[in-house]
Amino acid sequence: MPDTVTAPPKSAALDATSPALPREVDVLIVGAGISGIGAAYHLATVTEKSFVVLETQETFGGTWWTHRYPGVRSDSDLFTFGYRFKPWVGAPIASAGEILKYLAEVLEENDLERHIHYRHRVTQARWSSDLGRWAVTVKDLATDQEHDISAGFIWMCQGYYRHGEAYTPEWEGFDRYKGTIVHPQRWPEDLDYIDKRVVVIGSGATAATLIPAIAPEAAHVTMLQRSPTFYFVRPNVNELANTLRELDIPDEWTHEIVRRKITHDMDAITRLSFESPDFLREFLLDTIRPLLPEGFDVERHFSPTYRPWQQRIAVLPEGDLFRCIRDGKASVVTDQIECFTENGIRLASGEELAADIIITATGFNMSVLGDVDFSVDGRTVDFADTVTYRGIMFTGVPNLAYVFGYFRASWTLRADLISDFVVHLLEHMDEVGAKSVTPHLREDELDMRLGPWVDPENFNPGYLTRSLHLLPKQGDHDPWRLLHEYGQEKDLLPTADLEDGSLIFK
Ligand SMILES: Cc1cc2nc3c(=O)[nH]c(=O)nc-3n(C[C@H](O)[C@H](O)[C@H](O)COP(=O)(O)OP(=O)(O)OC[C@H]3O[C@@H](n4cnc5c(N)ncnc54)[C@H](O)[C@@H]3O)c2cc1C
Numbered sequence: 001m002p003d004t005v006t007a008p009p010k011s012a013a014l015d016a017t018s019p020a021l022p023r024e025v026d027v028l029i030v031g032a033g034i035s036g037i038g039a040a041y042h043l044a045t046v047t048e049k050s051f052v053v054l055e056t057q058e059t060f061g062g063t064w065w066t067h068r069y070p071g072v073r074s075d076s077d078l079f080t081f082g083y084r085f086k087p088w089v090g091a092p093i094a095s096a097g098e099i100l101k102y103l104a105e106v107l108e109e110n111d112l113e114r115h116i117h118y119r120h121r122v123t124q125a126r127w128s129s130d131l132g133r134w135a136v137t138v139k140d141l142a143t144d145q146e147h148d149i150s151a152g153f154i155w156m157c158q159g160y161y162r163h164g165e166a167y168t169p170e171w172e173g174f175d176r177y178k179g180t181i182v183h184p185q186r187w188p189e190d191l192d193y194i195d196k197r198v199v200v201i202g203s204g205a206t207a208a209t210l211i212p213a214i215a216p217e218a219a220h221v222t223m224l225q226r227s228p229t230f231y232f233v234r235p236n237v238n239e240l241a242n243t244l245r246e247l248d249i250p251d252e253w254t255h256e257i258v259r260r261k262i263t264h265d266m267d268a269i270t271r272l273s274f275e276s277p278d279f280l281r282e283f284l285l286d287t288i289r290p291l292l293p294e295g296f297d298v299e300r301h302f303s304p305t306y307r308p309w310q311q312r313i314a315v316l317p318e319g320d321l322f323r324c325i326r327d328g329k330a331s332v333v334t335d336q337i338e339c340f341t342e343n344g345i346r347l348a349s350g351e352e353l354a355a356d357i358i359i360t361a362t363g364f365n366m367s368v369l370g371d372v373d374f375s376v377d378g379r380t381v382d383f384a385d386t387v388t389y390r391g392i393m394f395t396g397v398p399n400l401a402y403v404f405g406y407f408r409a410s411w412t413l414r415a416d417l418i419s420d421f422v423v424h425l426l427e428h429m430d431e432v433g434a435k436s437v438t439p440h441l442r443e444d445e446l447d448m449r450l451g452p453w454v455d456p457e458n459f460n461p462g463y464l465t466r467s468l469h470l471l472p473k474q475g476d477h478d479p480w481r482l483l484h485e486y487g488q489e490k491d492l493l494p495t496a497d498l499e500d501g502s503l504i505f506k
Contacts, residue, residue, distance in 0.1 A: 021117055021138065021147050027051040027426070028136055028151035030122045030370050033062020035403040035415040036157035037103055038083055040112045042419035047426060052149065053116040054138055057163065060116065061103055064096040066163045067206075069184040071213025072096040075205045075315040077238065079258045080266075080410040087255035091236045093317045125154055127376040127398055132435035132506070134399065152435070155422060156402040157415075161364035161463065162371070168360050172339035179343070180357045184210060185364075191357070195219045199345060199353050201337070202361030203229040204461075205314040210361065212320035215329040222353055223321075223332045224345065228304045229314055233287050236317035238262075266409050267487040273309035280308045291322035301332045309408055311461045366467035369402065387450060388472045389439035389502060390493065391482030392418055398438040401425075407459050409486045417486075417493045428498050434505035441480075442501050448475045453482060 027043055029036050032055035043051045059065055064072075074081050077092035078099070086106055090098060107113045117138075123146070124137035134151045166185035174181075182191060184206050194217045200207045203225035215221045240261055244254040272280045281303065289298055304311070316322070324330035336348035344355040374381040376397060386394035392401050401422045405411025429437055441448065453471035454464055474481050479502050483489045 021120070021140075021149060022050070022052055023148075024150045025050045025052045026152045027155055028122075028134070028149060028153070029053040029155045029157055030372070031055060031062060031157040031159060032057075032060040032116050032118070033064075033157065033159055034081075034083075034099075034103065034412055035159070035405070036060075036062070036155075037106055037112065038412065038415045038419050039155050039157050039403070039422070040115055041083070041085065041106060041110055042423050044110055044112060044115070046423050049426065051115060053112075054120045054122050055116060055118050056121040056141065058118050060107065060113075060118075061096075061100045062159055062163070064099045064103070066185060067096060067187070068189070069187040069206070069210050069213075071209045073209055074099060075209070075312075076410040077262055078102070079238065079241070079255060080262050081412050082255075083412060084256075084259070084416045087251035089251055092238045092241075093236045093315065122370060122372050124373045125151075125375075126378075127374075129377050129398075129436070153399040153401070153422075153426065156369055156372075156400065158367060158370035160366060160404065162367045165365055166360075167363045167365045167463065167466075169362055171337055174340050176342055177340040177344070177358065179355055181360060182357065183360050183362070193218045193357055196356040197354055198222070198357045198359060199224050199355040200359045200361055201225075201345075202363070203227075203332075204361065204363070205312065207359075207361040208314045208316060208321050210359065211330050212324050215324040215327075218329070219356075221324070221330045222355075223330060224337070224347075224353065225301075225332065225334050226336060228300075228302050228334060229311070230281075230284050230304055230308050231288060231302065231321070232284065232313050232315045233291065233319040233322070234315060234317060263409065263413070263486055263490075267485065270309060270408050270485060270487075273307060277307040284308060284313070288319070288322060291319045291326070293326055296325070301334050306460070310457075310459060312407060363461070364463040366463055366470070368467070368470045374400075383472045384470055386472045387439075387441060387448075387480055388453070388474050388482055390421075390479045390496065391474070392421060393437075393439045393503075394472050395439045395441060398436040404482070406484060406486060407454075407461075408484065413486045414489070417489060421493050421496065424494075425498065429505065432505050436504075436506045438504045438506075439502055440504055441475075445475065445480070448477070448480065450475060454484075458484065 026049035029039050029051060032053050036053050040053050043049050057065055073095045074093055078088040078094045082088040119141040121139045121141060122136060123139050126135045134154055136149045136151050138147050138149055166183040168183060193214050196218055198218045198221045200211055200221060201224050203223060207223055211221050211223055238258055241254055241258045285298055285303055288302060338346045338348050345353045368383055381397055386396060388394055391404055403415050403418050405414040450473040452468045453474060456465055
């Protein structure tokens with residue numbers, strides 16, 4: 001049997017000292033990651049609404065708390081992954097620790113922590129049209145007790161994957177392996193990889209971050225991939241930000257100017273990925289060729305079959321993964337796994353990779369709306385039967401907003417836009433005296449052509465395609481589409497017509 005290590009209990013960095021749960025709130029936020037904290041900031045600073053934030057884990061940060069593997073960092077720049085309202089003053093790519101510190105400052109500067117209840121999982125939400133409210137069941141994980149909170153509106157900020165459960169495919173002979181198997185989502189603090197032969201299965205951002213962090217001390221690290229990933233190689237500096245800082249421009253201005261420059265450049269690259277994918281492919285490969293040893297088969301190992309940006313392009317600050325390959329501390333194998341053996345992995349090519357440790361950087365299990373059981377007037381909601389309103393709300397489900405960020409740009413750019421939208425929506429409800437708002441298809445839209453939440457032709461990573469059948473549908477025109485480009489949405493969302501008949505206010 002493999003020694004499948006699970007993460008040790010997390011040290012309670014912040015102990016749950018929050019006051020008793022409120023029985024009734026205007027808005028209930030699920031999740032205290034970057035989206036939930038952003039939502040709380042907007043409610044606290046722009047509205048008078050009462051609210052509570054419920055979080056399963058023992059502290060804030062979501063993704064940046066869950067992931068503890070060596071080298072864990074963003075692959076977006078923090079000017080755009082950071083909030084619009086809080087300047088980023090460091091280098092563009094940040095470690096998980098730096099992101100948590102930034103979030104801690106947002107909590108402290110805005111006195112938000114008192115609204116958060118850690119170790120509280122939201123399990124059920126029942127809408128009553130008679131009351132015009134949600135009854136929300138919350139499990140206190142410290143005591144195992146359940147509590148009900150009455151909420152006027154629910155704001156789902158639970159991210160897109162299950163934090164408590166990682167995705168590992170089923171491989172033949174998995175149980176035969178005698179070494180140690182680790183998933184990066186459950187990284188054991190005491191994992192000893194010094195002088196060990198390590199195989200990392202996967203080639204996404206996680207593998208590309210992890211390998212340079214462990215390769216110098218490991219005996220050797222092999223990145224085993226079924227298919228290649230595109231990489232952007234960049235220095236971890238932003239010249240424009242540095243110049244503006246040298247000129248003593250206020251941090252707020254620098255933040256805004258650099259955000260505009262980055263989003264402008266990212267839009268251009270996204271356009272290129274659709275209009276001239278071959279050119280972009282060659283450009284990306286040309287930047288990495290000189291960083292690899294002579295004779296390295298770049299086409300085989302680093303030229304994916306898909307179009308650039310059809311899956312996320314992983315950023316390699318300073319090309320650190322390639323440095324490890326040049327130094328002989330890491331190598332890449334592109335092959336299929338036939339089975340696990342006692343000592344490692346046998347590949348379809350017949351080659352056997354011996355390993356003391358196997359790291360399965362194989363991705364996530366999607367969490368549909370936080371795995372909360374939703375019902376409306378006694379009827380269970382199956383989100384796959386709903387159509388999304390602007391990728392934020394769902395037909396037939398009142399007073400519920402959901403934060404789902406961009407794939408090709410920083411998640412937080414969209415989280416900020418959605419915060420503005422929800423605050424605007426809540427203000428509008430007050431103005432028109434409505435207790436509820438429910439998206440519904442207008443008469444002439446009832447037979448609108450529906451498609452999946454995300455068109456696989458547009459974006460198709462494994463975790464998403466595995467779960468598309470569980471996710472809401474989208475229509476073929478606004479406001480029933482989930483837009484993927486910040487450039488489009490930044491102007492559309494703030495000017496959305498709330499009285500175009502697609503939202504029913506009561
Ligand atoms: C390793 C890694 C690196 C990434 N890097 C980037 C990047 O550089 N740029 C980028 O744009 N995106 C990146 N992403 C995607 C990333 O997840 C998002 O950008 C962002 O962190 C999501 O924030 P969030 O607050 O929406 O969700 P999360 O960070 O997933 O946080 C959601 C929180 O909700 C809680 N929760 C869930 N369900 C419930 C429930 N029922 N009750 C109570 N609490 C609940 C969870 O415990 C969690 O703490 C990365 C993802 C990973 C895994």
